[in-house]
Amino acid sequence: MARRPGNGNGNGNGHRTMGDRMAEVGDKVRGSQAWTAIFRPGSIFRKGYTDSPRNRSYVIMNSLLYHLHPVKVKRHAVKVSYTLCLGGLSFFLFIILTVTGIFLMFFYRPTSAQAWSDIQNLHTGVAFGLLVRNMHRWAAHLMVLSVFLHMARVFYHGAYKPPREFNWVIGVILLTLTLLLSFTGYLLPWDQLALWAVTVGTNMMGYTPVFGQQVKFVLLGGVEIGTDTLLRWYVLHVLLFPFVTVIFMAIHFWRVRKDGGISGPL
Amino acid sequence: MTEVPEHLLRRSRERREALGAAPSGGGGGGEGGGADASPPAGDDDGEKIPASLLTGQAATPATAGGAPAAAAAAAPAAAAVAAPPLKGPEGHTQRLLTVVKAGSIQDVKAQPTDKVHVWPHLLVGEFVAALAMTSFLLVFSAFVNAPLLATANFNFTPNPSKAPWYFLGLQELLTMFHPMVAGVTIPGIGIFALILAPFIDKNPQHKPEDRKFAIALFTLFLMFWAVLVIIGSFFRGPGFNFTLPWRDGLFFDL
Numbered sequence: 001m002a003r004r005p006g007n008g009n010g011n012g013n014g015h016r017t018m019g020d021r022m023a024e025v026g027d028k029v030r031g032s033q034a035w036t037a038i039f040r041p042g043s044i045f046r047k048g049y050t051d052s053p054r055n056r057s058y059v060i061m062n063s064l065l066y067h068l069h070p071v072k073v074k075r076h077a078v079k080v081s082y083t084l085c086l087g088g089l090s091f092f093l094f095i096i097l098t099v100t101g102i103f104l105m106f107f108y109r110p111t112s113a114q115a116w117s118d119i120q121n122l123h124t125g126v127a128f129g130l131l132v133r134n135m136h137r138w139a140a141h142l143m144v145l146s147v148f149l150h151m152a153r154v155f156y157h158g159a160y161k162p163p164r165e166f167n168w169v170i171g172v173i174l175l176t177l178t179l180l181l182s183f184t185g186y187l188l189p190w191d192q193l194a195l196w197a198v199t200v201g202t203n204m205m206g207y208t209p210v211f212g213q214q215v216k217f218v219l220l221g222g223v224e225i226g227t228d229t230l231l232r233w234y235v236l237h238v239l240l241f242p243f244v245t246v247i248f249m250a251i252h253f254w255r256v257r258k259d260g261g262i263s264g265p266l
Numbered sequence: 267m268t269e270v271p272e273h274l275l276r277r278s279r280e281r282r283e284a285l286g287a288a289p290s291g292g293g294g295g296g297e298g299g300g301a302d303a304s305p306p307a308g309d310d311d312g313e314k315i316p317a318s319l320l321t322g323q324a325a326t327p328a329t330a331g332g333a334p335a336a337a338a339a340a341a342p343a344a345a346a347v348a349a350p351p352l353k354g355p356e357g358h359t360q361r362l363l364t365v366v367k368a369g370s371i372q373d374v375k376a377q378p379t380d381k382v383h384v385w386p387h388l389l390v391g392e393f394v395a396a397l398a399m400t401s402f403l404l405v406f407s408a409f410v411n412a413p414l415l416a417t418a419n420f421n422f423t424p425n426p427s428k429a430p431w432y433f434l435g436l437q438e439l440l441t442m443f444h445p446m447v448a449g450v451t452i453p454g455i456g457i458f459a460l461i462l463a464p465f466i467d468k469n470p471q472h473k474p475e476d477r478k479f480a481i482a483l484f485t486l487f488l489m490f491w492a493v494l495v496i497i498g499s500f501f502r503g504p505g506f507n508f509t510l511p512w513r514d515g516l517f518f519d520l
Contacts (some may be wrong), residue, residue: 078391085395134410134411153485156474183430197428229310266473
């Protein structure tokens with residue numbers, strides 16, 4: 001670590017200044033076994049960071065980000081005008097939804113007797129409850145929109161063409177999962193809007209040929225929407241669909257890199 | 267565009283100067299004489315072999331116990347000086363048969379591309395985008411509340427009852443077709459067509475002007491759903507009948 005010359009009592013009169021003490025503590029922490037156990041060799045938190053091409057590479061190589069990004073990307077790939085950040089924002093909205101959703105889970109019970117009053121109580125009796133619920137709702141709508149726009153962007157750039165065909169297929173699955181996530185969440189407030197929107201949606205599902213009624217029965221947990229439906233959709237919404245979505249997102253991001261980074265330039 | 271690294275340029279300059287000082291007799295200078303900047307790597311290899319062989323022949327007894335580093339440092343100079351007769355290890359004259367340029371035999375797979383570091387160039391952009399999204403969401407959520415209507419009541423059907431906005435296109439189709447066609451067949455075909463798009467579209471071109479048909483078709487597809495969703499959201503009132511939002515107001519909850 002860079003120290004001032006004559007460290008310890010650099011002012012020449014034998015007194016250690018606050019800065020010296022701080023530097024000493026910093027050195028001690030960075031030299032400790034815990035610190036070196038947490039940060040890998042080459043991590044900028046271990047060796048310090050001065051701007052150099054090598055250190056710029058180390059920032060990525062020695063952090064979790066290496067799973068998401070390569071050390072270098074094509075120059076056109078960082079142009080906002082090319083991607084409009086839509087894929088990244090969809091992922092970011094998913095993270096926001098996860099965080100706010102976990103918060104909401106603390107105050108919600110998925111039964112027809114309690115669901116609505118829990119939401120009501122969240123609005124009035126929980127600190128930031130209304131704000132977090134608003135964020136969850138608007139982020140969900142925004143995510144449907146951004147995933148949809150991301151798909152349009154990819155199509156207009158011809159980015160689904162070989163070798164990226166399979167990643168496009170994964171993307172369509174992710175779009176479907178996004179819609180399912182949003183739709184299952186729609187029922188949970190258990191108000192008139194939720195009940196009848198879901199009634200309209202599931203009635204359509206019942207018209208699937210051959211096994212439509214069976215699918216509807218399984219999804220509703222009965223012939224009509226009721227408290228069993230609420231529990232089912234809650235589990236689908238907070239557990240099953242996020243789980244499946246995360247898996248497909250992992251494949252999606254992995255394939256982006258394996259197929260040679262993002263497409264283009266046109 | 268590739269840039270020739272600084273140290274290679276310097277090395278080739280030094281080599282050229284060394285060769286200029288001691289004019290080549292056709293041996294080591296034959297290859298290294300090229301003024302181009304690209305051969306330095308090959309140049310280096312090509313000359314090191316005769317140089318090491320020559321020093322090995324001439325100075326093996328001397329360097330065996332001495333300092334190898336000094337011998338190595340002196341090697342290029344020795345090669346330049348000893349070049350004119352140039353005999354191989356067994357005294358045969360070596361002749362240059364042909365020069366094979368790099369790339370004629372080797373298949374160069376990785377074309378140099380213009381790349382930038384992810385940190386900071388990409389990460390800063392992503393961070394700004396995430397921050398902007400968070401602040402927008404926070405401010406918007408502070409002012410606009412999510413709807414919470416009266417508690418669910420099976421005995422009272424609101425009029426109109428609408429699906430979530432992204433399904434309103436389907437609900438709109440429901441006014442025109444049998445529920446199986448509107449709710450299952452058409453969206454099913456839509457999703458299936460999307461999945462198959464890359465396998466149907468065999469045109470390898472990426473530029474918009476070279477794929478007008480695909481773009482026209484996709485735009486039509488998007489517009490079809492967008493128009494249906496907009497009509498379903500804003501232009502459908504009680505009984506899901508057609509209304510004008512500026513006349514009768516909105517019948518739409520997010």
